[in-house]
Amino acid sequence: MNASPIVLLVAGILVVQAAMWLAFYRWLKRRMAEVGDGMRRQYGGSGKFVMEPRSALYRGADARFGNVKGNGMICLTEEALVFEKAIGRKIEIRRVEITEATVTDWFKGKTSFATGGRHLVIRTRDGNRIGFLVRDAELWAEKVRI
Numbered sequence: 541m542n543a544s545p546i547v548l549l550v551a552g553i554l555v556v557q558a559a560m561w562l563a564f565y566r567w568l569k570r571r572m573a574e575v576g577d578g579m580r581r582q583y584g585g586s587g588k589f590v591m592e593p594r595s596a597l598y599r600g601a602d603a604r605f606g607n608v609k610g611n612g613m614i615c616l617t618e619e620a621l622v623f624e625k626a627i628g629r630k631i632e633i634r635r636v637e638i639t640e641a642t643v644t645d646w647f648k649g650k651t652s653f654a655t656g657g658r659h660l661v662i663r664t665r666d667g668n669r670i671g672f673l674v675r676d677a678e679l680w681a682e683k684v685r686i
Contacts, residue, residue, distance in 0.1 A: 568611065571626045575613045579624065583617045590683050591616035598623055598631070599647050599659060599671035605631050607648075614674055616683055621662060623672065637664045641684035647671035660684075 572595060579593040596614035600607040612625040621638065624630040640663040645651055647659040648671065658677040662670045662684065674680055 568626055572611070572613060575624050575626065579613060579615050579622065583615060583622065588617045588619070589615060590618060590686075591680060594674065596623065596672050596674040597652075598625060599650070599652075599673055601668055601670040603666075603668050605629075605668075605670055614672060614680075616680070621684060631670070633662060633664060633670065635684070637666075638684060639663050639665055641681040643677045643681050 576593040583589065591614075593613045593615040596612060598605075598608075598610050598612060600609060606629075608628065610625040610628055612623055612628075614621070614623045616622075618635075620635055621633045622630065623632075640661075642661050642663070644659050644661050645657050647661055647669075651657045652659070652673050658673075660672045660674050660677040660680050662672075664670070672680075
């Protein structure tokens, strides 16, 4: 049996997969830039940012915001913590609703190596916990608590 058709088939599949992932990566990068720009336009007027928009991962919530994880952008303003997914809904938590901001190694039974395994966990007045993976989670928790 001649192996060259199999090698060509596998190579073709790999090329198609690489092209698809590259296209998705480029789209995601553009989408994150659009979301960040939108946040800057909507919330950045008159210096309202406490923490500028940056990439983050939504890790789920106990209630109200759902458990569908996703990539997005997070920012902290004087009035709210805002997270917008690349695909999906925006999460806006008014600062007056926030009772606690902590950093934990685990959230909802899972850890992550993406940011050293440190989750920013926000607790609201109704007892809900909302988890995010963001670089400098300790700094974010500190700024939320101020």
